[in-house]
Structure formats: structure tokens, C-alpha cells
């Protein structure tokens with residue numbers, strides 16, 4: 001079994017045109033593990049640890065109310081050890097999620 005540690009989420013470009021983005025991180029089998037309020041250019045601690053086997057999917061959703069939420073993409077993280085990051089670039093947004101696998 002591998003351990004996934006989600007370290008930080010960087011908002012390079014926000015999805016919403018006005019105000020703060022509200023990105024929610026979904027982890028396969030765990031649902032929403034973190035919701036943040038972010039500003040463009042900011043980097044935010046996520047600090048979430050989960051156990052998994054083989055691989056785990058991570059989806060980033062930007063919450064809107066009353067409009068439907070924006071799905072910014074889905075990435076699969078393998079159990080290969082090391083420090084890496086995944087990039088979410090949909091709907092004109094740009095997010096980077098850094099993590100480590102042990």
C-alpha cells in the first residue's frame with residue numbers, strides 16, 4: 001500500500017473572472033478531501049494524507065453557486081514513489097497540485 005500526501009495547491013490562473021476561486025479536491029474513493037478559497041497567484045496548504053493501492057484519481061472542481069461547478073480535470077496518480085505535481089488546465093484555469101508518494 002502507498003501513502004499519498006497532498007502538499008499544496010497553487011493557483012496560477014483562476015477560473016472565475018471575479019472574486020475568489022473555490023477549488024475542491026476530490027480523491028477517488030474519498031470524495032472531497034479539501035475545499036479552499038484562493039486568489040490568483042497564491043499557493044495554499046492542502047495537507048491531506050490518504051492510503052491507496054496501485055493508483056488513485058484526483059479531480060479538481062471549481063465550485064460556483066448558483067451556476068454548475070466547473071470540472072478542471074481529472075488526473076491519475078500512480079504509486080511510484082517521489083515528489084511530483086499535477087497540472088489542471090481547463091476552462092482557462094491553471095492549477096498545480098504538488099504531492100508526494102511513499
Ligand SMILES: [Ca+2]
Nearest residue numbers: 016062064070
Ligand atoms: Ca467558476
Ligand SMILES: [Ca+2]
Nearest residue numbers: 016022063064
Ligand atoms: Ca467559483
